[in-house]
């Protein structure tokens with residue numbers, strides 16, 4: 086049985102992890118910008134966010150088509166259940182956050198948002214500002230939840246690597262060669 090994720094899943098995992106962390110950092114800095122900088126940064130933020138939505142769809146497809154490697158027997162049932170709940174939470178947020186962000190970009194008022202500066206999405210700009218406030222609030226809560234999940238996930242991965250010293254980190258490591266159990 087395969088004991089690590091395959092190369093495709095590992096590449097997708099680290100690419101998405103990097104982009105999500107960049108998006109969170111970039112998102113929290115948007116308030117402090119001049120209108121021109123805001124338009125420019127939002128075009129990159131929104132374009133990268135839509136790219137993440139496409140990558141999340143590919144990842145979900147991969148997850149349905151493949152079984153993940155099993156957790157080690159040394160992990161308690163409670164820890165396995167917690168890990169599975171966190172994974173489900175990640176999938177939920179990986180879709181919710183960019184979808185809500187996209188709708189927010191459609192109703193955004195201050196500047197017209199163009200994905201990567203090219204493709205304008207301000208189709209719903211005439212809608213009442215109340216809608217912008219609602220989507221903005223959900224996007225902000227989603228960003229907070231995603232930040233907490235990333236920190237928890239990172240903390241758990243480091244604990245497995247340096248305290249429990251089990252093979253959990255190796256399952257997603259780009260540096261470890263895949264091995265098979267008997």
Ligand code: HEM
Pocket residue numbers: 105108109110111112113115116127130131132133134135137179182183184185186187188189190193221224225226228231
């Ligand atoms: C995983 C994907 C995404 C993450 C992690 C993310 C993260 C963030 C964060 C942290 C903020 C600041 C929230 C706050 O101030 O409380 C933000 C704001 C924003 N994001 Fe995203 N975002 C994502 C996807 C998207 C997408 C796909 C779009 C549009 C297509 C988008 C459009 C916006 C807009 C318009 C704002 C508000 C800027 C403002 O209020 O001036 N985001 N995002």
